[in-house]
Amino acid sequence: MVSPIRIVHYVNQFFGGIGGEERADTELLVREHPVGPGVGIAEALGDRGRIVATLICGDNYFNERLDAARSAVLEAIERYRPDVVIAGPAFNAGRYGIACGEVCKAVTETLRIPSVTAMSPHNPAVPLYRRSTYILLTGESAASMPRILPALATFAHRLAVGDAIGPAEREGYIPRGIRGIILDEFPAARRAADMLKAKLAGEPYQTEIPVEVFQPARPAAPLRDPSTATIALVTTSGLVPRGNPDGFKSMNESRWTTYSLKRLSALTPDQWEPVHGGYDTRFVRENPNLVVPLDVLRDLESEGAIGRLHADLIVTVGVGTPVKTCLRMGEEIADELHRANVSAAIFTSN
C-alpha cells in the first residue's frame, strides 16, 4: 500500500471562512487542517491522503500584491513538503481564479510539485493558466461543489502517485495546449462515418481537429526608390551549397540559415543544389537561378536599377512545416534583415 499523500490546499478568504469582500485584504493565514471545501476533499480522500495545511489569502491581497503573495505562499508550501497542491475550486470568480492559477503555476514551475485547480471554463483565469496546470471543469457557481470535490481529491491523488493523465475531454480538465497522440477505440474511417451520420441528422458532433481562421499576410508598401535600396534574397526553395553542409531536411524543417553571395555573379549547379522534397527539382538542379534569381539581380545591380544586393542569401526548406514554426522563422528572418538595414526582400518559393 502506498503511503498517504500530503496535500497543501489553497483557498480565498471567503471559502477559508474569514469573511466576505470586507476581508479581501487578508494576508496569508495557515491552518494545519482542512478548511471549507478542504473538508469535502479530505473526506473524499479517506486514507489515501491528508491535507497537511490550508493556505488562505484575501483575493485583493493576492491580486494587488502578486509578487509578495506568491512568495509567501511558495515559502509556506515548501515548508510542508506536499506531494501535490490543490487550489480552489474557484468557479467563475475572477480574482480567486487568478490566485488559484498563480499558486498552481508557481508551485509546478518553481517547486516542481504537481498541482490542480478547478474552475468554470468562463473564468478569466483559464486562458492565463490552462497551459501551466490542470484546471478541472466546474459549473459557474458553488452549486457544483459536491461533484467537484471528490474529482479534485482523486485527480490530486493520481498526480501525486504519478498516474498517467489521459486526454482533457476524457479526464474533465481544460486542454493545456498540448496535442497528444493516442490510439482511439475505433479507426478514423468509422469515426468519420459516425460524425457524418450525426451531422446529417442535425445531432451534435465534435470535430477532432479545431481549425483556426488564417490571416492573409499584407504585402509591404512598394519601395519609393529601388535604385537606393538594399535588396535581400530569401528562399524557401531549399537551395543549399552542394553537399548540404548544414544537413537540412527535405521536409518538416524548422531551421533557416544564411549563405554568402559575395563575389558570385550567378548560381551554378556545381556549387548549389536543391534539397526540397515537395517539388520536381530537376530544373533547379540544372539552373539554381530559377529559384534564387541571383543572375538577374546582379544585372539590375550593375545597371543601377537597385542600390545593392544584400550579401547573404537566406534559406530554409519550406515543405510540411507547421504554421507556428513558419511564423517564428519569418520573424527571425525579418529581424535579421532589419539589423542589416535591408530595405526590401524578394521571397521565392518554388
Added chain:
Amino acid sequence: MRLEMGTFPVTEVAFGPRTRLDGSRLEIDRDELIALVLENGFFHRVRVDIVSPGESARIIHLLDTIEPRIKVEGPGGTFPGFLDAVETVGEGRTHRLAGVAVMESAELPWRGEKGLLMVREGIVDMTGPGAEYSPFWQTINIVLTLELKPNFSDEEYDRTIRLAGLKAAQYLAQTTTDQTAPRYRTYDLKISRPELPRVVYVHQIQSQGTFSQTFFYGKPLDDLIPTLVHPNELLDGALVSGNSAYQSLKTPTWLHCNNPVIEQLYDRHGRDWNFIGVILSRGHFYGIHEKERSANQVAKLARMLNADGAMVTWEGGGNSIIEAMLTIQALERAGIKTTAISYELGGVDGTGTPLLLYSVPEADALVSCGTYERPLRLPAVQRVVGGRTIRLDPAKGDHRLPAHQSLQLDTSLQMYCGTNQLGFGRRRGIDF
C-alpha cells in the same frame, strides 16, 4: 453495377511444391513465382520471403503493396490497364485472398536527392512501437525483394516493378478460381430506401509524376479533372498506386482495394444513408486556379448527384490540403454536409498551433489520423527483409544505417502508411 466478392481468408502461408490454396493455407511454389517475376528481364534476382504477424521483423525499401484479387466472372479483369484490357470493371464476381499482402521491396539506384520525384524509404515493423502504423502488421506479407539490373531509367524501373507486383498478386489469387469462397458479399448501389440521405465519397489522390503517381485503368491521373467512378471499380483494382515519394502519406494499391471509407459507406448503405458514388479528384496542383477548379468541380458533381452528405479524404501532405479544404468549403456552400479525415501537425511536443497547414471555417467535422512529426525509436529486430542497410533521409546524402539495429527516426515519415488519411488506423491527435 453489381459485384459479388468472394473472400478467402488466409491464416497460413508456406512454400510448397505447387501453388495452391488448401482451406485457409496458401502454399507457394517459390521457383514458379520467382520465374514469373523474372520474366521481364529487369531484375538480376528475386527473393520471396514470408513475414507473419508477431514476428520480430522489419520490412524495408517498400514500394507498393497489393492484395491478391482475381476476376472470375463478368467483364474485364482485376487491375485493368495493367494485367487486363481496359474494360470497365466492378461487375460480376471477384475473388480475393484476405489477410495476405504482396509487397514489392527494391532499392532504386542512388541518383542523389531529387526533390519530390524520388523514392523515399518505407518501413513496416511487425511488432513493437512501430507496428500499428500500417494495416500490414496484421497481414501475412509475401515480400518480393527485387534486385534491379543497372542502367535503366526511373520510369522503366517504376513500371516493371509495378507489373511484377500486380502479376504476383494475381498469380496467387488464381488459386481460388475453381473454389467456392467461404464468404460472399454483394456490392451494389441500388437504392431501396429513397428517403435516406444521399452520401458521396470524395477521394482526392496524389498524382504528380513518376514515383508520386496514381493510375486509373493503367493511366496516370496527373491531369485529373474531378470525375465520377463507381466504388466497385476500385474494389476490382481500377486504382493502382505508383506513389513512393512519402511512404507515410501514401495510399498503396492494397488500401485502394480495401478503402476503409468505402467499407463504411457500403456497410451503412440502406441503413444510415444511400451511398451514391465516388468522386475522384487530385491535389497538389501548382496554382490556386487549378486548386479552385478542382474543388468547384467536385461540388458541382456532388450537386448533380443530389448529394446530401460527403466524406472527404486526401492523399499526401503539404499543399494538397488546400484542394481538400477548398473542396470541403465548396461542398458545404452547396449545402452538402461534409466530414473529412486529416493528419495533423502541432510540432514535436504538440504545442504548435494551428494544427493544419491550411483550413477553412466550413471544415467543422474533421477526424484526426495522427501526425508524422513525433520522433520514433524503432527497436532492434531479429529479422530484416528487403535489404541490409537503410537511408533515412535522402536530403542528407547516401548515408546508410544497418537496418536490423535500433533506429531513431526524427519523424515517422518513413513509416509505411503511418499518416495515410483513408482512416484504417486508430492513431489520432487529441487535446491534453
